[in-house]
Amino acid sequence: MRFIDPDHPFFSRAWVRWTTAVAPLAWAGFELATGNPGWAILFGAAGALAFWQLIIVGPSDK
Template structure:
């Protein structure tokens, strides 16, 4: 089972994918500013995971 399915219709608009990638990075910045390094690394890793799946390896439907 995959954690995220990039082929789902919800992820077609680029603005949704961008928000889903930026939100964890923004929260990582908040955690970093409060000196919570572990949580900052965790949310940065989540943002990186989402960026990888929703931008780097994402392919529009029908372009396999």
């Protein structure tokens, strides 16, 4: 079982995949701007993983 499964029915719509990937990255930017680098790294890593799994790799063609 993967941490983020792009084949799950929840991620069937493109806007859900993009929102799930971009929201943590935006929050990481906010945390960095407010002087919290630890949280920025945490949310940045989560957003990068989501972006990789949901946007770059994407759902398989079944």
